[in-house]
Amino acid sequence: MKAKRSFQDIIFSLQEYWANNGCVIMQPYDTEVGAGTSHFATTLKALGDENWNVAFVQPCRRPKDGRYAENPNRTQYYYQYQVILKPAPGNPQELYIESLKSVGFDLSCHDVRFVEDDWENPSLGAAGLGWEVWCDGMEITQYTYFQQVGGISCSVTPVEITYGLERIATFMQNVESHFDINWNGREDEKKLTYGDVLRRFEREFSCYNFDVASVDMLLDHFNDYENECKKLLAHNLVMPAYEQCVKANHCFNLLDARGVISVTERASYIARVRALAKSCCQAWVES
């Protein structure tokens, strides 16, 4: 078997591969998001006619998925590698398969499959058709042809390729737990694992998300962000407005993790965030 690729090596390889394939390499969105899809480089830039090819790592926060660092594969904070190709070229699947090879996958001894999974993000009013990509039965990537974002049909169909970096790393390093992933590739005393870097973060944030976060403050924040978003839209400041919408969404996710949102309320919160996202996308297309 080939030498084990470190977590950071995998990222380096993807950065290089997609840069060579015409993507601009951006940096993560510096506010809390649930997925790379929420980065304005995806949501807003997916709309409109101009070409846009971008790749970046995005740390994702899903408060409800926290397990106090006790579950090997479920965490409230994890990394995605996000690629947007707009328009989707004629051979995106081939490009994707090549990218796996560049990361170090030996495709002659793995079973890679495209399994239908039509993706939807109700908060962003986004939907598309595609697959989850399976490698030996494990989902390692989500691959989607966007059909609409913010409730607006895409005039040029983008393809979104979202790699689950921890999944790919556990796979390549043949480890059972995210926390055992070799982060820096060292095998000596300077070796750092994912657990060394993030275990405490995971544990403390699980407590914060589930048990300690101030509900009243978050409820206020949600309303504040919502109002701010509307106000900024009135000034036609679309990108700052969109950022308020993303922040409101994260507040909602925290409240949801705190267990204070009933099923009925849930639908109405999602509808409020979606309304903001739609207004932002509408304003983006019109300006």
Next chain:
Amino acid sequence: MRQELLLEFLSEEIPAKFQRKAISDAKTAITGILNDNGAIFDKVDSFVSTRRITLRIQNLLPQTKDSFQKKRGPKTTASQEAICGFLKSNHKASEDLIETDGYYYLNIENKGVAICDVIPTIIENFILNMPWKKSMKWYLEDQNTLSAFWVRPIRSILCVYDFSTIRTYVKSVGITTDNITFGHRFLSPQQIEIYDFNDYISKLEKNNVMLDFFKKREYIDREISQMAAAMGLCVKIDDDLLDEVTGLVEYPFIHMGTIDEQFMKLPSAVLSTFMKVHQKYFTLTYPDSVAAPFFGMVTNVPGTEVMYEGFNRVLRARLSDAAFFFKEDSDVTLEAYAQRLSNVVFHEKLGSIAQKIYRMMSIASTKEEHRVIALCKADLMTQMVGEVPELQGVMGEIYANLQFEKAEVCVAIREHYKPLGASDGLPVTKTGARVAFFDKLDTLVGFLGSDIYPTGSKDPFALRRAAHSIIRLLCDFDGNVLEGETLSWYITTLMTSYSDQGVALNQDTLVNVEKFLTDRFKIYVADRLNIGPDVVDSAITNVDTFCFDCKETVKKIERLKTLMDLPEFSSIKEACKRVRGTLEQNSDDLPLVSVAELSFKDENMINVQNLVLKLEEKPHDFGIITSVSSAILSAYDNVLINDPDPKIREKNFALLNRFSEIIKLHYGVL
């Protein structure tokens, strides 16, 4: 093969769930298009594989049909100019004009054209007409527009007719057809040139693509069973899973994996559902149906050690989740979960699930029924069901067992969802069957009462399925689900409960629900007995018939069907028709008299009387029906039924009326 058209649409992976239906849809679509274009051909075969739809049209003649068309022109009162223009544009002379209904017409014959000139249209129309449950558009760079809809982007189109390549630009997807296809995505990705279908199928096989969905499915089924048998195990074959797995591989490779011993403590339903839903693995069992620590799986490429390790590891992660949920869930009682159901919306107009439970209570009678209703939806709040909704009811039963509920209650919690579809079995316990009936009837009353009906193919709340399930419970459950009350009582009691909760239902709800059920019942019976809707209509003479006694109605229709299959049926029907005609013409009040007390002088009528008396005793004896029918027919030939003497006439009518009523009661209106 000579005069064969071969088309292949190679796309990115077609969702496995769509493939089976696409086979017949593709055939229907292309056949229609060929006919519309006047093509003359023998046979169409269609194939759907993981990435391709292939059509083979045999003996497609090189010329399309000549056709004739009656073309309408201007009104006969139109100006000479207009008429001349009409003639000129159709290359006809004034003697060709035909005058009908105030218009001029021309008979236009369209000469057949070369099929090769029509093929591009056929391809375009096929893309536009092929129905997909869900489809998408993608960007076409050369045209700077979006494509037509297809299930996933099309990447190449193969088109060969009579051994020659047809190259044509298909505008809707921006592709030029060619005689080229590709093999297995990973094992044989290279280009392959194709000459005809036989060449195509053998080259695909060589390049690791099994084209025929059914052959591939059968192969997987057989290989997995053999592999299991070699280890003394059985496969729990699941048709949906088999279809899906078949659609996921271009060529199937079969393997066996192992389940870690630590997870064998999980309930076997959890094991097999997690394996099926998340991993698409087949469950293996020992001959006594106990879960074995192995699973069967299918891959798209030959197996390797690393791959097996991967498959086992993924399963370990999944089952760790399952074990975590199981442990967490069993720390909380079902009652506690049930309390949270007031937060779960059943439907915005119809309140919460907790309210539904309250309504179901209003029509329940036994202690067990109340207990089942109180707990049956609780598992919706568990983490396990949240993760895998397919386990609803199943987890309820398992958790109920863990908290030592009565065995009957536990089983009924699972069973109250049954029957899930046309092929699913009915509940075994009476409590299960009754609660299933309550649940579905409450749904139907609420939705129909709020004027929410299925429309066309759209039935988002599965109301047709709910009605179908109610009918099956009423007709086929071994026991009386209604338990002494009428169906109308259940419906009106539920309506009252809705109204107590402040939900205003349409005032015609009772009639509407009964009518909806009757309509679905007719479809159900016609399908089950394989008879036409006209037969069902003859047996079900009004809504009450069905609502009164469902089981008896089915028997009645079954009898009618047997009767109709008799060689003597035409004369039975003739007798019934004549009797009905006579009685309808003389619709004065017919005296209700006992047949035995009537006295006749005419031998023919005495014969009929004796036979009707026998029929009263044995209404299901087909021999008697046959005899009485022929006796009636000969009476019509020899006796004046409509006798001028009112005394004789009334007696004749009374006798025939009795015959007619027996037939109507036991068979229907013939």
